[in-house]
Amino acid sequence: MRKVYLDHIASTSVHPQVVEAMLPYLRNNFGNPQSLHSIGQEAQLAIQEAREKVAGLINAHPEEIYFTSCGSESNNFALKGLASAQRTRGNHIVISAIEHQSVLHSAKSLEKMGYTLTLVPVDKWGMVDPEEVKKAVKKETILISIMLANGEVGTIEPIAEIAQICQGQDVLFHTDAVDAVGNIPVDVKELGVHALSLAANQFYGPKGVAALYIKKGVRILPFIDGGIQENGRRAGTENVPGIVGIGKAAEIASAELERRIERVKPLRNKLIGHLPKEVDHVTLTGHPEKRLPFHASFCIQFVEGEAMLLNLDMQGISVSSGSACTSRALKASHVLLAMGIDHATAQGSIVFSLVEDSTSEDIDYVLEIFPPIIERLRKMSPLYTQYLEERQK
């Protein structure tokens, strides 16, 4: 059976060169980077090189990169670490309504500790209005966290504009760029942010390793207390093979970024252009232009996401959905609801996210397989029957 992997937002594959780069550190180079002997120093050197490569990918200084274990940790580190360090200055935090759960839940947990929280709304494209952020900022505000790109609907937020509007307000600005870094050009200086989260498994690196950029001079409390690793801000023996992996993935992404976008974007556009022709009652979710180049997300009326996902999987196609049934808590996606999409429509959420080796034939296969699945599911959908009955009247 043909295998078509279109779930970039869950995880990319690991680039073969990344695997090769990591292998020596799983085999012979097992040293602890904090050891003073040569075996340890070899590992220390490897980490330093990786730090330079990750810094290079986002135009930061190597000493501004802190390695963590995942995007969620980076987001927790940023929100809790920055908020705690600013506690004496104020207690108000601003985030958007469509943040990843690791930002949303970190903010909620800070709220329980006595901080106050404002959620900035988004428009129907999932776009944050910089003016809304400006309105939300008050004299107690110490931290803003707005994502650079949303993985569920693909929308790219106007981070640089928001940063500019907040300049001179003495507020720290963090952006969760996990879905963006390695896939679109990201430059921390152009964005004007104080902190930025990124994760390796979104750009062909391994799982279990990520990073937080913290601008030089910005105070943050340690996330893991212990030794002097990561400049004392994130203690614990380093994940050397993982860090080498994210370094290699960053190096490849720096070189390949433009080519990756040029390759994947036309294929994505083909899917967005053709799918609504093959299936009726389909809406694109997220911004039509300002979106991640590999990302195509839709809501399909009268059918439920998990049923679509399982049917596609049986035909070899891997995708994601934001439907309530696919979430373990059985709640509809807060992102789609924040965009004003009703519950029934949100249930039909489906996300195709292309990877670098996606082909035109893969898209043709989806366009061939998907419409009959929808037809079959609609035949058994009481909502579709209702719709047909009402149309007849």
Added chain:
Amino acid sequence: MIYSEKVMEHFQNPRNVGVIKDADGIGQVGNPVCGDMMTFYIKVKDDRLEDVKFQTFGCGAAIAVSSMISEMAIGKTIAEAMKISNKSVAQELGGLPKNKLHCSNLGADALHKAIENYKERQKAKERDKPKKSVDKEKCYCPYCEGPIEGAEEFCEICQIELEECPECGKLKNKTIDECPHCGATRMRV
């Protein structure tokens, strides 16, 4: 795969999908806010379910549950069909993931509603004006599997407020720090 082979088999080849135009009873439960929606149609002859058809908007479990129930119900007497429970359906399907158990409640409810609707019609002899027995505002607590009204995150049976666990995302008791699913305790001051 998150589902048993039996669930996947019913999901791929659901039995008795469709609408009975001249049904003797129609039962509809669920709404898209909860996630799933099911409509059951029954045809009754000599106190037996001669035919059962369904339509389902929902996940793999919801579709498999509907299919299984339709298969279990056909040929049964009204009394026997009323005894089909969420537990027996889940059992027949070789088990369901814990957070999908509510789908089996929904299915059994939909069938029972169709039967109640049939009984009401018998009483009222209102055969020319088929009315659906609708119970739109019903969701289920993933804890006790009891019904939850509307989109409220409150279980009347457990008398607890529910919230998403910040660690694992499953619904947990809001007033208890420790999540029974993943064991995480929330950050304290």
